[in-house]
Amino acid sequence: MILTVASGKGGTGKTLVATSLALSLKDKSTIQLIDCDVEEPNAHVFLKPVFTERESVCVPVPSVDEEMLVFPELCHGCGACSYLCPEDAITEVGKEVGVVETGHADGIQFAHGKLNVGEAMAPPVIRRVKEYINHEGTVIIDVSPGTSCPVVESIRGSDYCILVTEPTPFGLNDLILAVEVLRKLDIPCGVVLNRTGVGDNKVEKYCQKEEIPILLTIPLDTRIAGYYSRGISLVEGIPQWRGRFLDLYNKVKNMAGSRVGQ
């Protein structure tokens, strides 16, 4: 099962949920965590993996024999120019846009992509890191915030998506956008509501109206924020949370399972 953790709004707790879920499940089954937030990957900060392999991600960009200006930063690498050039004057050369690092963290298989600083296009790095998906076990994918191409590229092909949000007008606005993306991709979703206790109840009302399950709520708590700030996952900082993440997983498994007919 491929389980994605996304959000719309940034900083709502995606990585907190993804890493805590992976750590809660690692003794029960084969777990792989893939960090697809290639612009700002952070899962490794919490899981501290040992990396065993590093692979360069290249995009094929044109190289023209004649004196012609090429802007490789703008090239999406479609390959049409070299194929179509009537003079065969264009060859393709690989340009590195990022790297993929793989390894393991205390029993969890780990892979993340890193976009090179100054590069614009995240999707080629995301596509490459997703090639490491191990379909044998449970795969947890951490996604960048937003609703545009990097998010779509990361979520596509998932069996279920957990949307992490907070009970504020920003959280609600961006949740609605994220739900629209998932409906367009036809992927079922549920919500984790983080930092409850301040804010309002409009996210809950929206979820009720749209029949989106709230899978877990996490209160605003300076202890949780303190662990997070030091790169300690919630279930390691406060082990009682492990049971709640296992419940979350079981709910998700049932919902995703009834859909894919497993």
Place this chain on the structure above:
Amino acid sequence: MREVVVLSGKGGTGKTSIVGSFAALAQSKVLADCDVDAADLHLLLNPASKEENEFWSGQVALIDEEKCTKCGICQDVCRFHAIRDFKVDPVSCEGCGFCYNVCPDDAVMMKDCLSGHWFISETRYGPLVHARLGIAEENSGKLVALVRQNARHIAEQRGLTYIITDGPPGIGCPVISSLSGSNLALLVTEPTLSGIHDLERVLGVCHHFGVPALVCVNKYDINEDNTRQIERYCAEQGIEVVSKIPLDNVVTEALVRGMPVVEYSQNGVSREIERLWETISKRLGS
């Protein structure tokens, strides 16, 4: 006309809350929301009298079933795996036109895409240019460029001094589009290991594009050791930490009421943001 863009690398560090307060504090400015795929600034500024424009950008391929002979060339050449069973998945299609150019039966058409909308609105703080990228659409960088171009145009027309830009999280295409050519970047971070890691990368992007940067540590008292680490790191890089904002629930309370925090409360957070804007406006000059 001077432009400051607020970035962070990591999402949710407080960019929009700070820009909303700058809107209330700054004189003679236009606001630009460049987080086009999850825009939130309008929720603090209550814009009215929208001028709505369509954003047409890029193309997608479409296969005419009647003309298609299922030869498979299009599927072989497409590097985005966007064609399966002789149908184009519009979400995967990059619009490069490779299939259109190689189809021996002229069965592929390229259709223009409506990729979003952009707006010019009036708020009680001044004009706001913002946008909404279509769901799961591409070309966010181009839409960001359009938002900034219109903000500049308004500033010129109305003789406004500042452009205050709310940027997106990350370091990729829309961030580069928000940053390039700006006079100053304010990087809002938080004292968490994730925040520090992401700050380093976004600072790298500022260096890469030659835009001077200042740093603000939001919620600095969550972890003061980490805040000191950020200060040390910035000192080594020759980057100034110009503000440290304490954690306070009034920021969320103000947000729930749809107000910039400096208008909602007169406490420490508001005073710190006032000082921050004073610093920024001095650095920008006029």
